[in-house]
Amino acid sequence: MAIIIEPFRIKSVEPLTFTTRPQREQILKEAKNNLFLIKAEHVLIDLLTDSGTSAMSAKQWAGIMVGDESYAGSQSFYRFQEVAKKITGYKNIIPTHQGRAAEKIIFSILGGKGKTFVSNTFFDTTRGNIEYSGAEALDFLTEEGKIPQHIAPFKGNMDTVALEAFIKNRGAENIPMCVMTITNNSGGGQPVSMQNLRETAAICRKYGIRFFIDACRFAENAYFIKKREKGFENKSVLAISQEIFSLADGCTMSAKKDALVNIGGFLAINDDALALESKNLLIITEGFPTYGGLAGRDLEAMAQGLEEVLDEEYLKYRLRSIEYMGEKLSAAGVPMILPTGGHAIYLDAKAFLPQIPASEMPGVALANALYLEGGIRGVEIGSLMFGKYDENGDHIAPPMELVRLAIPRRVYTQSHIDYVCEIIIEVFRKREQYSGYKITYESPLLRHFTAHLE
Numbered sequence: 001m002a003i004i005i006e007p008f009r010i011k012s013v014e015p016l017t018f019t020t021r022p023q024r025e026q027i028l029k030e031a032k033n034n035l036f037l038i039k040a041e042h043v044l045i046d047l048l049t050d051s052g053t054s055a056m057s058a059k060q061w062a063g064i065m066v067g068d069e070s071y072a073g074s075q076s077f078y079r080f081q082e083v084a085k086k087i088t089g090y091k092n093i094i095p096t097h098q099g100r101a102a103e104k105i106i107f108s109i110l111g112g113k114g115k116t117f118v119s120n121t122f123f124d125t126t127r128g129n130i131e132y133s134g135a136e137a138l139d140f141l142t143e144e145g146k147i148p149q150h151i152a153p154f155k156g157n158m159d160t161v162a163l164e165a166f167i168k169n170r171g172a173e174n175i176p177m178c179v180m181t182i183t184n185n186s187g188g189g190q191p192v193s194m195q196n197l198r199e200t201a202a203i204c205r206k207y208g209i210r211f212f213i214d215a216c217r218f219a220e221n222a223y224f225i226k227k228r229e230k231g232f233e234n235k236s237v238l239a240i241s242q243e244i245f246s247l248a249d250g251c252t253m254s255a256k257k258d259a260l261v262n263i264g265g266f267l268a269i270n271d272d273a274l275a276l277e278s279k280n281l282l283i284i285t286e287g288f289p290t291y292g293g294l295a296g297r298d299l300e301a302m303a304q305g306l307e308e309v310l311d312e313e314y315l316k317y318r319l320r321s322i323e324y325m326g327e328k329l330s331a332a333g334v335p336m337i338l339p340t341g342g343h344a345i346y347l348d349a350k351a352f353l354p355q356i357p358a359s360e361m362p363g364v365a366l367a368n369a370l371y372l373e374g375g376i377r378g379v380e381i382g383s384l385m386f387g388k389y390d391e392n393g394d395h396i397a398p399p400m401e402l403v404r405l406a407i408p409r410r411v412y413t414q415s416h417i418d419y420v421c422e423i424i425i426e427v428f429r430k431r432e433q434y435s436g437y438k439i440t441y442e443s444p445l446l447r448h449f450t451a452h453l454e
């Protein structure tokens, strides 16, 4: 069935702003052709990120009203702790204001010069926090995960052979932690199989290395396991999630993803000594351990969101929306990373606009075309974000030129998705008309956020 039934009806609406093509031309020009510099109110469909952009449910908003704002021992904390313990099974639940705050705490304790952290793929803030501590962060993604058009069910898996060989060579005593990112954010949310989680956990146990889950999209990953891995067809997403967490010693979580809130996160740890040290750091960086950088109302919304994300009708709608978009675009010949993952579509700008060389940023050209054509905002992940210069000032391109369209949770309906597909297909039909960009201003760090282009 192609039709997607959104498993909710709409109680509160937010108007979209429609602009005309000449208005968008003017807006983009004023924003120096950088989509990060336009006002959100000038965007019709905003697919910049799925982080913190979820629509909260009526029950979550109700939770906002009953949040207990006590400094210590807030009821909302105990409710949140109960839900987080039910799902993860970890002994110590430490709230933080978002995922990177949990990362900052754990990697400040375990990191430092001479240490190596290993993962299927570290998310950029995770890598950033590890490297900031002086340690190094290495990825061991399965080979099939590196081939954009290769169809496989679990392209987020760890290359366990390479991982074990590395551990033997580097020495387990130099590796404080192995992190499995589920789903693998880089690549649009490619899932990790239970078998791969079990194998990785076994390797970590064998060498005495702590094993943690970067759990931002745990429910989406669990639902992929249910759909794609033998033996899980009849298990609930809650049971699958519990099994995933039981294989590890703790997790970091950005609640801005699968806890369906606009702000929040947590760190969960079995080891009491490590948890105590983390809470001590939490007190000086985030706040008292029963609120950790959040208001009581945020904890309430997070507790409710963690329950709701396990609803399989919701997950079915969520993953189907992205798959549907992938099918529609593929049928029209639009080049993208396949199979589609759990939270985003990645258009292959290099194949889409072959006339534009990497030095002229085909990803920017494509992202800007989608805005001009239909008011859609995606994000370039290519030469603007990751390009470098050699000693002669010539452009060094990253391996891929992509445009990511991330889908916020419970925000858009099938007709919005259909509209986005129509615009992409229209741009694809006219693809020969587009030309590249050059940078006229750039900052020394993270230039994509503030660059000016023409």
Ligand SMILES: *Cc1c(COP(=O)(O)O)cnc(C)c1O
Residues within 6 Å of the ligand: 051, 098, 099, 100, 101, 123, 125, 126, 181, 185, 214, 216, 253, 254, 255, 256, 257, 264, 265
């Ligand atoms: C978003 C994200 C983080 C960081 O979380 P924030 O809440 O943005 O600080 C860490 N890991 C992954 C996989 C993420 O997607």
